[in-house]
Amino acid sequence: MSYSKTQILDALKNVKHPETAQDIVAMGMVDDIWIEGSKAGFTLSFKKSNDPFKNSMQKVCIQAIEKYLGKDLNFTGNIIIKTPETKAAPEKQDSQSLKDVKNVIAVSSGKGGVGKSTIAVNLAISLAKTGAKVGLIDADIFGPSIPKMFKLEGQRPQVRKVNDVDMISPIENYGVQVVSIGFFVNPEDALVWRGAMATSALKQLIHQTEWGSIDYLVVDLPPGTSDIHLTLVQEVSVTGAIIVSTPQDVAIADAIKGIKMFTGKHINVPILGIIENMSWFTPEELPDNKYYLFGKDGCKNLAEKENIPLLGQIPIVQSIREGGDSGSPAVLNEGSIVEKAFKELSATIIKAIEDRNIKQEPTKRVEIKTK
Numbered sequence: 001m002s003y004s005k006t007q008i009l010d011a012l013k014n015v016k017h018p019e020t021a022q023d024i025v026a027m028g029m030v031d032d033i034w035i036e037g038s039k040a041g042f043t044l045s046f047k048k049s050n051d052p053f054k055n056s057m058q059k060v061c062i063q064a065i066e067k068y069l070g071k072d073l074n075f076t077g078n079i080i081i082k083t084p085e086t087k088a089a090p091e092k093q094d095s096q097s098l099k100d101v102k103n104v105i106a107v108s109s110g111k112g113g114v115g116k117s118t119i120a121v122n123l124a125i126s127l128a129k130t131g132a133k134v135g136l137i138d139a140d141i142f143g144p145s146i147p148k149m150f151k152l153e154g155q156r157p158q159v160r161k162v163n164d165v166d167m168i169s170p171i172e173n174y175g176v177q178v179v180s181i182g183f184f185v186n187p188e189d190a191l192v193w194r195g196a197m198a199t200s201a202l203k204q205l206i207h208q209t210e211w212g213s214i215d216y217l218v219v220d221l222p223p224g225t226s227d228i229h230l231t232l233v234q235e236v237s238v239t240g241a242i243i244v245s246t247p248q249d250v251a252i253a254d255a256i257k258g259i260k261m262f263t264g265k266h267i268n269v270p271i272l273g274i275i276e277n278m279s280w281f282t283p284e285e286l287p288d289n290k291y292y293l294f295g296k297d298g299c300k301n302l303a304e305k306e307n308i309p310l311l312g313q314i315p316i317v318q319s320i321r322e323g324g325d326s327g328s329p330a331v332l333n334e335g336s337i338v339e340k341a342f343k344e345l346s347a348t349i350i351k352a353i354e355d356r357n358i359k360q361e362p363t364k365r366v367e368i369k370t371k
């Protein structure tokens with residue numbers, strides 16, 4: 001009895017991936033079906049290299065073929081399934097320094113001064129408190145604020161030669177591995193750099209840092225949509241972007257520009273969601289009182305309109321500003337409203353990243369074609 005490739009394909013349409021509940025043919029997981037005499041086989045590609053269903057699904061595929069093609073199959077026991085190292089592997093970070101970095105989170109905004117760096121710092125620490133390995137790149141080359149916020153001003157990271165290339169060791173504080181241009185140059189010097197110098201500095205921070213194994217690499221971006229943003233999406237496969245905004249109308253208008261930059265068809269970085277900062281003022285001694293200084297629910301409405309998640313709302317709290325200035329971020333105060341707010345926020349972000357990684361392919365780095 002002979003069988004056709006279409007029959008095998010039809011049989012495999014009955015197999016669903018347990019996580020997505022979609023059939024594996026529709027998901028594009030099946031390829032290269034072949035039949036030779038009493039042997040048959042196909043390639044089954046998993047989007048995640050560590051897909052927990054890799055083994056069990058191969059068994060289910062064989063059972064489906066046997067069930068739908070009849071018991072008297074002459075190739076029972078002769079079905080060969082190849083599972084290549086994730087189909088998306090070529091899109092992965094291909095720089096040696098980033099090879100064990102699992103997720104890259106870009107923290108961005110349209111408008112300046114809305115609290116990107118503050119959110120990036122407190123979020124990174126909060127993520128690290130969950131036991132995750134966390135890195136933070138200060139990508140604000142012209143105005144690095146992370147060293148001060150991490151009480152690392154004046155520090156110089158160690159640099160060692162690896163295969164003749166100078167490699168930076170990030171500096172760890174509060175459980176987070178940090179690099180910033182501020183560790184190498186006087187901030188006033190970087191201010192007068194031309195664009196090309198700034199982008200090459202960012203490339204070095206990305207590729208010439210010994211990141212090692214990192215679960216979440218948080219990138220604190222400068223405001224707006226600049227060369228720095230473009231450099232990031234060219235150099236790194238960014239898992240997702242987080243947009244920070246205040247609820248105020250002028251900030252929202254700029255936040256939309258920030259969202260469009262990432263979702264534009266040449267860039268295509270998924271938006272994990274929006275964080276509303278300075279949502280309301282809460283005096284620390286009256287934690288139940290809320291004063292909506294910048295308007296109410298601006299980001300909630302934006303999130304609904306743009307169909308993206310609102311990841312969280314962070315109030316204006318004096319200790320957040322003080323923590324930034326003193327280099328002792330407010331999230332470190334166990335049991336405080338700030339610590340609780342960021343704990344919730346980091347849990348939401350971890351979940352958003354998990355969802356994104358299940359449902360979407362790794363982000364392709366942007367290729368700028370020069371003629």
Ligand SMILES: Nc1ncnc2c1ncn2[C@@H]1O[C@H](COP(=O)(O)OP(=O)(O)OP(=O)(O)O)[C@@H](O)[C@H]1O
Nearest residue numbers: 112113114115116117118223315316317320321324
């Ligand atoms: N939720 C908050 N409560 C109190 N102060 C805050 C809060 N968020 C930010 N700030 C303060 O607002 C100021 C601006 O914040 P930050 O530097 O984080 O903004 P930014 O968006 O990174 O700015 P830039 O666009 O210049 O990079 C800082 O003084 C910071 O301490």
Ligand SMILES: [Mg+2]
Nearest residue numbers: 116117140145
């Ligand atoms: Mg900043």
